[in-house]
Amino acid sequence: MLNEGCHDVPDGMLAMVVTHLEMRAQVAPRPVPQPEGVELRFHEKPDVDWYRALFRQIGAEEWLWFSRLRLSRDALEKILHHPDVALFSGERDGESLGLLELDFRQEGECELVFFGLAPPLIGGGVGRWLMNSAIEQAWSRPISRFHLHTCTLDHPSALSFYRRSGFVPFRRQVEIAADPRVVGELPESCGPHMPLIR
Template sequence: MTSRFVPVAPGEIATVVTHLEMRVRPKPRPLKPSPLRLKRWSAPGIDKYRMLYRRVGEPWLWFSRLVMADDALATILTDPAVEIFAVLDPQGIEVGLLELDFRTSGQCEIAFFGLIPQLTGQGFGGWLMGQALGLAWRGAVERVWVHTCTLDDPRALGFYIAQGFVATGREIELLPDPRLTGVIPKDCAPHVPLIGQPS
C-alpha cells in the first residue's frame, strides 16, 4: 500500500481528529485532593464564556466558538441540556473549562475540557476528568465521548486513553488558520508554523 500526501493550501492548517468513547460506566477512583474547584455556569454571557474559552484554548488554536454567530452560541449556552463549568483556583480565578453536552439522548459529549497552560502537567487533568466523568455518567447515559486533535497538547490523546476512553475513528480536518484570519493573535501556537496568507 502506498502513502498519500494531501496538499494543504497556504492560509490553512490540517489536523488529525481522533474520536474516543466510553460505553461502560467506570468504577469510581479515588481522587487526590485538589486546590481547584468547579463552579457551574448557568447560561453564562457570551463575552464571559469566550474570554475563558480563549484563555484555555488559544495556545491550541481553539477558535470554533470565537467565529460562531452570537445567536448560535447563545442557543448552546442557554440550552438546559448543556452544562458549563468553570474551574476555579483557590483565589477564585477561572483557570479551566468543562462543557458537557447531553443534547443527544443517552449520550454525553465532553465538548470542551481544558486548563490554562500554566496548570498542565501537574496532575490537575486527572482531577478534572474525574469530575467530568462523575457528572457525565448519570441517568440514562450509555455513552460518553470526546475528541482530540493533533493541534491539542501532544499528551491529550494518551491522557484520554489512560482514562479509559477507546478510539473509534479518525478524520483529517482542514481549517482556515485563525491566526491569519485575525481571530487569534499570530504569536499563538508557535508549534504550528504559519504558512502563507488566506486566499
Template sequence: MTRDRVPDGELAAIVTHLEMRQASAAPMPEGTLRLSRVAQPTPDQYRAIFRKVGARWLWFSRLVMDDARLESIITSPAVELYEVTAVEAVVGMLELDFRNAGECELAFVGLVPELSGQGHGRWLLARALDLAWRDSITRVHVHTCTLDHPAALPAYLRAGFKAVRREVEHFPDPRLAGILPADCAPQVPLLGTLTCAEAPAS
C-alpha cells in the same frame, strides 16, 4: 503512502473520536482546584474562558459563531458549562453536552497551559466523567486532534475511552483570519501572510 500538500494559510489535523460505554471504577484523584457550574453564561463570558483555555491549542470553533448561535448552545438546558478556578482566577473549563438522548459529549475540557504537567488534568477529566455518567447515559464521547495538547489523547485512553474513528480536517489558520492572536500557539508555525493589523508588535 500518499501526501497532500496543505496550502499556506491553512492547517490540517487528524481528529480522533473516542467513546466510553460504561463508567470507570477508578478512584477520584485529589485536586486543589474547584469546579463550579456557570448557570447562565453570556456569549462574551463564554468566549473569554474559551480563549483563555484554548488559544494555545488554536480552539476557534466557538469564536466564529455569532451571539445568537453561541447563546442557543450554551444556554440550552441540556448543556452544562463549568469553570475551573484556583483561588479567584479562572484556569479551566468543562462543557458537557447532553442534547443527544442517552449520550454525553465532553464538548470542551481544558486548563490553561501554565497548569500542564501538574496532575490537574487527570483530576478534571475524572470530575468530567463523574458528572457525565448519569442514570440515563449509556455513552460518553469526546474527540481530540493533533493540534491539542500532546497529552490529551493518552489521557483519554488511560481514563478508559476507546478510539472509534479518525478523520482529517483542513481549515484556514484562525491566526491569519484575525480570530486568534498571531503569536498564540507558537508550536504551530505560521505559513501565510499576516496583515498589519494581525501582525504582533515588535
C-alpha cells in the same frame, strides 16, 4: 476518500488529524485528591464574553482553539444556555482557570465538547481531578455513551490522557480549516508549534 500518500494543504489552511474516542460504560476513576484551593463551579447560563475569554485563555494561545470564536454571539449563547448543555469551570481564588463542557442534547449520549486548563492550574493532578468530575457528571444522567474528539493541534499528551481515562479510539478523520491567525481571529503569535503558511 483520501488515497495513500501526501496531499497538499492550501496556503492559509490548517490540516488536523482528528481522533474520536468513546466510553460505553462508566469506568472507575483514577483516584486523586481534590487540589487544594480548587473548586468545580456549575454555570447555568454563562455570559458569552466570560466564556470566550476563558476559551481563549485555555486553548487559543497554545493550541489554536478557534471553533467557538467563529460562532456569532447569538449562536454561541443558544448552545451555552441550552438546558442539556452543562458548563463547569475549575476555579481557584474565584478565578476561572479550567473548562469542562458537557453536551447531552443527543438522547442517551454525552459529548465532552471542551476540556482544558489554563497554565496556572496545569500540574499537581488538577487535570485528573477535572476528568474524574467530567466522568461523574456525564454518567449521572441516563446515558449509554460518553464521547469526545481531540486533534493534532492539541497538547501532545491529550490523546494518551483520554485513553488512560477510559476512552477508546474508534474513528479518525482529517480536518481542513482556515488558519485562525490568517483570517484575523487569533494573533500570529498563537500556536507556535504549528507553522503559519499564508
